[in-house]
Amino acid sequence: MTDLLQEQIEDYVAGVMPQTDKVSFEEKIKSDTQLRQQVIETQRLREILLRSRVFRQVEAARAEISQPKKGRELIFMLGGFAAAASILLFMLSSPVMLTSQEFNYRGETTISQGSESRLNDFEKAKAIINKGDNPQEAIKILEKLTLSPEISSNYQRNSKWMLVIAYLQNDKTDKAEEAFNKIICEGIECPYSTWEKTKIKWQIFWGKN
Amino acid sequence: MNFSLSKQWNDEAIVDGILTGGRREHEALVALYKKFHVSLERFIMHRSSGRDYAKQPEDIIWEAIEAFVVNVKKHSYTQKDAALETYLKSICKNLWFRYISSEASRDDRQTKYMADWDELDDDVSETLIEKENWAYYIDIVSKAGKNCRQILDMRLIDGFSMQEISKILITEGLFESDQTVRNTKSKCLKKVMEMINVNF
Numbered sequence: 149m150t151d152l153l154q155e156q157i158e159d160y161v162a163g164v165m166p167q168t169d170k171v172s173f174e175e176k177i178k179s180d181t182q183l184r185q186q187v188i189e190t191q192r193l194r195e196i197l198l199r200s201r202v203f204r205q206v207e208a209a210r211a212e213i214s215q216p217k218k219g220r221e222l223i224f225m226l227g228g229f230a231a232a233a234s235i236l237l238f239m240l241s242s243p244v245m246l247t248s249q250e251f252n253y254r255g256e257t258t259i260s261q262g263s264e265s266r267l268n269d270f271e272k273a274k275a276i277i278n279k280g281d282n283p284q285e286a287i288k289i290l291e292k293l294t295l296s297p298e299i300s301s302n303y304q305r306n307s308k309w310m311l312v313i314a315y316l317q318n319d320k321t322d323k324a325e326e327a328f329n330k331i332i333c334e335g336i337e338c339p340y341s342t343w344e345k346t347k348i349k350w351q352i353f354w355g356k357n
Numbered sequence: 358m359n360f361s362l363s364k365q366w367n368d369e370a371i372v373d374g375i376l377t378g379g380r381r382e383h384e385a386l387v388a389l390y391k392k393f394h395v396s397l398e399r400f401i402m403h404r405s406s407g408r409d410y411a412k413q414p415e416d417i418i419w420e421a422i423e424a425f426v427v428n429v430k431k432h433s434y435t436q437k438d439a440a441l442e443t444y445l446k447s448i449c450k451n452l453w454f455r456y457i458s459s460e461a462s463r464d465d466r467q468t469k470y471m472a473d474w475d476e477l478d479d480d481v482s483e484t485l486i487e488k489e490n491w492a493y494y495i496d497i498v499s500k501a502g503k504n505c506r507q508i509l510d511m512r513l514i515d516g517f518s519m520q521e522i523s524k525i526l527i528t529e530g531l532f533e534s535d536q537t538v539r540n541t542k543s544k545c546l547k548k549v550m551e552m553i554n555v556n557f
Contacts (some may be wrong), residue, residue, distance in 0.1 A: 155519070164516035191552060194513040196494040196553065198430055201510060203495055206423045209386035 158181075161190045220346055240350040266299055270307065278308055283317035290314060294327075309339040312348060321355030328352065366392060375429045384438050384529040386422065393442055394418055400446050401453050409470040497552050504531060505545035512542065 159165040160173055177184050269289045276286040290311040294304060308331045315324035326349060333339070340348070366388035374385025394415075401414040425445060428434040434444065498506060504526075511517045511525070519542070523535040532538045547548075 158512055159516075159518075160517035162513050164518075189406070189554060190513070193550060193553060194547075196491065196498050197506075197510055197514055199491045200495040200498045200506075202423055202430060203515060205382055205386060205428060207418060209383055209390065209422075210419050212383075212387055213390055286450045291435055 157190050176237075195232065222289055240347050241354070242347075262298060266293060266296065266303075269293060270303065273307075273310055273314070277313050277317065280317055283314045283334050286314040287311065287318060302337070305333050305337070306339045316348070316351055316355065318353065321352055324348075324355070325352045368436055371441065372434075372436065375426055386426070389422060389441075390418070393445055396442065396447060397421070397449050401449055404450065404453055405457070410457065414453075416455065417449055417452045420452050421445050422449050424452075494553055498549060501545060501549050502543060505549070507531075508538065508542045508545060509549065513535055 156165070156173060160170065165173060166180070177187055192316075216285060270293060273286040273289040273293070276282050276289075290307050293299065293307040294311060308327055312324045312328045312331070315321070329338070337346075366385065371385045374381045374388075376382075377385075397418050398414045401417055405414075409471075417490050422445070425434065425441075425448060439447070441504040501509075508522060508526070510523045512519070517525070519539060520535070522542075523532070526532045526538055527534070532541070
């Protein structure tokens with residue numbers, strides 16, 4: 149087959165043959181079996197190429213539709229984790245506030261002068277810590293109180309707990325850790341909740357690193 | 358969002374975009390999917406028996422889009438035929454029934470789906486039968502080299518002359534001369550034709 153004929157077949161199949169040439173070419177196809185076969189085969193190839201191109205285009209569109217979705221899911225997931233982690237860190241890093249507790253003074257209806265003085269010191273330290281502006285003063289009071297053999301174990305534990313917070317307010321992480329490790333308690337006798345304990349541990353860890 | 362999408366991409370704009378090709382075609386396909394996938398998915402789900410199939414409605418929708426694009430390119434779909442959504446639903450219905458009937462037992466098919474099957478549009482049905490056969494040949498063509506496929510695409514689909522093809526490919530730096538482009542096309546055409554004719 150000549151190059152010219154091949155070109156004619158391709159022009160005809162691609163639909164770019166001029167109308168005048170097309171009429172005479174179609175006459176030729178009718179009379180020439182071999183040419184007709186060539187045209188049919190080229191038409192078949194064109195069909196395959198067309199479908200192949202459509203297939204690629206559709207796959208590309210599908211990929212674009214599904215890709216951002218996956219990306220968005222990942223962003224939402226990571227964003228969710230980041231938000232949860234930020235909230236948790238914020239909560240863990242916020243200062244520990246002392247919850248008011250009722251103490252039983254061993255059933256005594258009257259309190260001795262010494263006990264009253266210690267009680268006043270305890271309440272004073274508590275107020276300072278809750279205010280958070282002079283931890284040094286609270287430390288001074290509480291260091292004395294925790295060493296006093298006169299006070300009950302319950303008061304001692306609470307004093308040590310307050311001392312831990314005061315140390316942290318004063319950026320004395322090592323001392324806070326030391327004081328915290330000295331609090332020996334179980335269950336409801338502990339002066340702190342599990343959440344407060346976690347917060348203090350986190351703040352000690354964060355302060356040390 | 359949906360309002361602006363349907364305003365910008367009406368049926369006519371989608372068909373025009375597909376016929377334009379390239380980037381515009383890509384955008385038209387994405388718009389087509391976004392515009393109709395919810396209603397098509399609902400349409401398919403409504404016709405499923407609640408069984409868990411390997412093929413999902415999503416796959417059917419994309420197959421329907423592919424069949425539709427082929428019809429547009431071959432000018433066998435005109436907007437006079439039907440609204441685009443109705444046309445796509447018709448293809449989806451055919452594909453879905455064809456798929457589930459191949460999965461389900463003959464009895465099941467007869468009792469559940471034959472009533473609908475009888476109503477199928479003959480023209481669309483033919484298109485789908487062809488699709489399965491073409492997949493094999495598309496695979497053959499995809500194995501031909503990239504340059505080979507590009508030249509044949511430009512010549513037989515886009516209708517460029519050999520001079521125009523040479524000019525484009527030489528400008529892109531893919532070929533050095535007009536003669537190398539022509540030689541590549543001849544070899545490529547011969548090879549692909551042989552591969553197809555052996556298997557057809």
